[in-house]
Amino acid sequence: MSEVKKRYYRKYTELYPLVEKIKLWPSRKGHLHGVKFIQLRGKYIDITTHCGKQFRVFNSRHSRAARWLRNKWASVPCPACRVPEWKLEKYSTTFFSAHYGKELVSENSGKNSSEGEEA
């Protein structure tokens, strides 16, 4: 009997609901930051980490961060963020599958996405 609860999410989920769930952010240097604040603003996501970094990223399924989170390429927890063990544990037992798992959807998706496309 295993006490570890595994979670499965769909592979090509949008970045926003993914980070909103996991509350971790993979930096380009391979650090895992703890996410203190995250907000969806149209096509962009505003993120503030626990160590005080603020940035805006594009809410994409194919962004670097989405790929890094799925593949778990960032493995060193940011020391300044003090990411709690349970959060890392939860992330380590979260898996991504192309054909199986929970679909994560942004709160504003489902609307006509062709709107606002300017030539």
Ligand SMILES: [Zn+2]
């Ligand atoms: Zn950090």
